[in-house]
Amino acid sequence: MSEQIRIKITPNGEIHAKTIGMDDESCLDLVPILEDLLDAETVSSEFTEEFLRAQIHGKTEVQAEVQRKKQQITDERNS
Amino acid sequence: MSLSVFLLPAALAITTGLAGQLEQQVEQGEFYKINTNMKDEQIMQQALENRGNAVTVTDDQIEASIGKVDIYFQRQEDNTISAIFHKDVAVEDAREFIKNTYEEYTHVVQQNTYEKLLQRAENEGLVLQTETKQKDNTIVLTFNVER
Numbered sequence: 319m320s321e322q323i324r325i326k327i328t329p330n331g332e333i334h335a336k337t338i339g340m341d342d343e344s345c346l347d348l349v350p351i352l353e354d355l356l357d358a359e360t361v362s363s364e365f366t367e368e369f370l371r372a373q374i375h376g377k378t379e380v381q382a383e384v385q386r387k388k389q390q391i392t393d394e395r396n397s
Numbered sequence: 398m399s400l401s402v403f404l405l406p407a408a409l410a411i412t413t414g415l416a417g418q419l420e421q422q423v424e425q426g427e428f429y430k431i432n433t434n435m436k437d438e439q440i441m442q443q444a445l446e447n448r449g450n451a452v453t454v455t456d457d458q459i460e461a462s463i464g465k466v467d468i469y470f471q472r473q474e475d476n477t478i479s480a481i482f483h484k485d486v487a488v489e490d491a492r493e494f495i496k497n498t499y500e501e502y503t504h505v506v507q508q509n510t511y512e513k514l515l516q517r518a519e520n521e522g523l524v525l526q527t528e529t530k531q532k533d534n535t536i537v538l539t540f541n542v543e544r
Binding site for chain 1: 405507510513
């Protein structure tokens with residue numbers, strides 16, 4: 319199955335994105351990319367049940383992982 | 398599916414609820430102020446014009462006119478824009494005006510977000526596969542991720 323991302327833009331301006339076919343943590347790399355693409359800020363994020371079945375992670379770890387990935391990308395850009 | 402993300406464009410203030418745009422009304426002498434979630438002056442100007450209001454932009458504020466009624470918009474410390482009404486304007490009318498302006502504002506935000514995404518996606522390895530519009534006018538775009 320190919321890796322995809324589905325982005326919904328609602329009439330009230332909200333943006334909801336869901337990755338499809340990504341069962342590893344590389345999907346977190348897309349969060350800062352989406353923020354840049356859309357000039358937007360992440361309000362919340364969580365792994366879906368499908369991912370949780372494939373990985374042993376809790377929702378509470380997602381924000382920390384996203385922050386870590388964002389910092390990593392910022393560091394790479396600055397170096 | 399693996400990750401679900403909720404984002405808000407920079408043009409909108411993050412609040413505990415999007416309905417919060419009308420939550421505060423502050424008296425200021427002859428005038429009163431209604432706070433909003435709107436942050437982008439250009440989009441606000443476009444929204445006001447789209448709704449047929451005459452709009453004047455100066456260095457520090459936007460002024461809109463409906464007939465003989467003038468409404469002023471001023472940026473607040475939290476970077477949101479508040480609307481200032483004369484006390485002769487009924488509060489319910491003011492709230493209705495802000496509600497309608499906000500609806501148009503978010504419509505412009507939606508369009509801007511959509512256009513930005515289509516322009517920039519391919520550079521980030523996102524290749525558009527499908528595009529649909531739902532009954533509620535939500536735009537749904539599915540991209541292949543090539544990396």
